Amino acid sequence: MKRTAFFISDGTGITAETLGQSLLSQFENIEFRKLLRPYVDTVEKARDMVQQINAAAEADGQRPIIFETVVNRAIHDELAKSQGYIIDIFSTFLAPLEQELGAGSSYSVGKSHSIQHNSNYQDRIDAVHFAMDNDDGARTHHYKEADIILVGVSRCGKTPSCLYMALQYGIRAANYPLTDDDMERLQLPAALRPHKHKLFGLTIDPDRLASIRNERRPNSRYASFAQCEFEIREVENLFRRENIPHINSTHFSVEEISAKILVHMGIERRLK
Amino acid sequence: MKRTAFFISDGTGITAETLGQSLLSQFENIEFRKLLRPYVDTVEKARDMVQQINAAAEADGQRPIIFETVVNRAIHDELAKSQGYIIDIFSTFLAPLEQELGAGSSYSVGKSHSIQHNSNYQDRIDAVHFAMDNDDGARTHHYKEADIILVGVSRCGKTPSCLYMALQYGIRAANYPLTDDDMERLQLPAALRPHKHKLFGLTIDPDRLASIRNERRPNSRYASFAQCEFEIREVENLFRRENIPHINSTHFSVEEISAKILVHMGIERRLK
Numbered sequence: 001m002k003r004t005a006f007f008i009s010d011g012t013g014i015t016a017e018t019l020g021q022s023l024l025s026q027f028e029n030i031e032f033r034k035l036l037r038p039y040v041d042t043v044e045k046a047r048d049m050v051q052q053i054n055a056a057a058e059a060d061g062q063r064p065i066i067f068e069t070v071v072n073r074a075i076h077d078e079l080a081k082s083q084g085y086i087i088d089i090f091s092t093f094l095a096p097l098e099q100e101l102g103a104g105s106s107y108s109v110g111k112s113h114s115i116q117h118n119s120n121y122q123d124r125i126d127a128v129h130f131a132m133d134n135d136d137g138a139r140t141h142h143y144k145e146a147d148i149i150l151v152g153v154s155r156c157g158k159t160p161s162c163l164y165m166a167l168q169y170g171i172r173a174a175n176y177p178l179t180d181d182d183m184e185r186l187q188l189p190a191a192l193r194p195h196k197h198k199l200f201g202l203t204i205d206p207d208r209l210a211s212i213r214n215e216r217r218p219n220s221r222y223a224s225f226a227q228c229e230f231e232i233r234e235v236e237n238l239f240r241r242e243n244i245p246h247i248n249s250t251h252f253s254v255e256e257i258s259a260k261i262l263v264h265m266g267i268e269r270r271l272k
Numbered sequence: 273m274k275r276t277a278f279f280i281s282d283g284t285g286i287t288a289e290t291l292g293q294s295l296l297s298q299f300e301n302i303e304f305r306k307l308l309r310p311y312v313d314t315v316e317k318a319r320d321m322v323q324q325i326n327a328a329a330e331a332d333g334q335r336p337i338i339f340e341t342v343v344n345r346a347i348h349d350e351l352a353k354s355q356g357y358i359i360d361i362f363s364t365f366l367a368p369l370e371q372e373l374g375a376g377s378s379y380s381v382g383k384s385h386s387i388q389h390n391s392n393y394q395d396r397i398d399a400v401h402f403a404m405d406n407d408d409g410a411r412t413h414h415y416k417e418a419d420i421i422l423v424g425v426s427r428c429g430k431t432p433s434c435l436y437m438a439l440q441y442g443i444r445a446a447n448y449p450l451t452d453d454d455m456e457r458l459q460l461p462a463a464l465r466p467h468k469h470k471l472f473g474l475t476i477d478p479d480r481l482a483s484i485r486n487e488r489r490p491n492s493r494y495a496s497f498a499q500c501e502f503e504i505r506e507v508e509n510l511f512r513r514e515n516i517p518h519i520n521s522t523h524f525s526v527e528e529i530s531a532k533i534l535v536h537m538g539i540e541r542r543l544k
Contacts, residue, residue: 012527023365096359125429
């Protein structure tokens with residue numbers, strides 16, 4: 001029997017979900033049914049939520065866990081009438097923080113989600129377009145504007161990592177595929193050489209790569225284990241020979257790869 | 273005088289940062305210097321952090337706020353020796369959650385960040401490639417596999433929204449630009465008609481659009497206020513005439529746009 005967990009917010013629900021997922025992942029022997037409920041921003045919507053929570057309580061035979069970041073107190077009070085076990089994330093921390101900071105918090109709807117509306121919002125959008133325009137070695141003449149250039153074999157995770165760094169951190173990340181030809185020559189492509197200090201390598205286990213490539217082009221030479229193993233061996237040799245920092249992406253998520261790259265390259269994210 | 277805030281984790285730091293940003297944004301009269309410190313995963317790195325925290329305390333003349341999701345207790349204990357005001361996010365919630373769930377939590381390093389390694393990880397990567405391949409109307413023959421198709425004028429925010437939905441939610445989002453030609457005809461493009469139930473419109477204030485387009489092509493007709501206003505008026509008329517749900521993206525972040533779309537379209541994110 002799964003236990004139900006709700007992530008409820010009068011905003012996007014990102015904070016409730018991020019924290020809730022982190023906490024629930026610590027209980028690996030319990031299976032959860034997870035439901036994201038953003039924009040519960042009226043008392044009427046809260047009443048509807050109460051019905052959903054109580055229905056889940058009845059169906060599960062145990063009360064659902066509610067991770068909640070509702071700023072509006074009337075909506076919060078309505079949710080509190082449900083049978084759920086409520087984890088009120090904001091109240092838990094805001095009272096002690098107010099004391100420490102010696103200031104009241106502005107407890108108004110949507111406030112908590114205004115962080116994206118400032119000057120670095122446009123930086124993020126520009127970074128996304130930069131990643132799109134400089135994906136897969138399509139262009140190399142903008143590399144002087146890049147914060148980082150990811151290199152590696154085809155389908156080792158370069159594109160999603162670049163896009164994540166752009167969206168999450170506003171970092172301008174290009175990527176360049178190391179293809180067959182480059183590997184025969186066993187040299188760094190000329191287009192990359194002037195930007196060597198910006199290069200970061202991704203590698204991956206050959207069987208994982210073969211499996212990913214097989215989804216794309218089943219039973220091709222491109223997807224064969226032998227070809228994947230060859231390409232990865234050559235690329236890893238190149239990374240070592242040229243002293244290019246690199247990580248193996250096989251067991252890491254896009255979030256983890258991106259955070260590791262930032263730490264390694266010493267890029268200080270501009271948090272505003 | 274700014275007050276320093278640290279987001280410290282032995283993992284990616286995403287949870288510490290997301291919650292910390294949400295909480296700090298409630299104090300709009302205090303300026304913070306925010307520092308993200310992921311992968312503090314040894315006692316030695318924790319000692320280095322203590323030095324950074326104490327240096328900030330001295331420079332600011334007040335103790336830094338530390339948002340901390342360190343699972344390893346030895347590392348946590350080291351950080352606790354600093355002069356920072358520590359908000360220990362995991363301990364705060366895990367003890368009551370253990371009681372409610374009647375189970376111990378697996379308090380091991382990195383555990384909290386393993387959520388991306390399950391079966392929906394590949395879904396997210398596939399969704400990113402789907403968004404890339406179906407960006408800007410480049411292809412329309414994959415629309416039957418799309419969860420959603422964003423439509424709107426050039427540079428109104430379609431591409432970043434699609435990529436965010438892919439990365440964050442694993443949703444297959446295509447986008448199709450409504451260009452000059454389509455507007456003259458005042459009809460829905462033929463390629464979109466069979467997928468009308470998947471369409472969602474983005475619109476934007478004309479002066480904001482003109483400003484964005486001017487960054488790209490300064491002083492062009494494309495970027496003129498008159499052209500932007502014309503395009504938006506025509507597109508909004510089309511949305512109304514064809515009953516296409518739509519929102520104005522001007523004052524919303526990519527996160528907010530995405531969450532609003534999901535709520536409106538009734539797409540249940542597959543959270544695992």
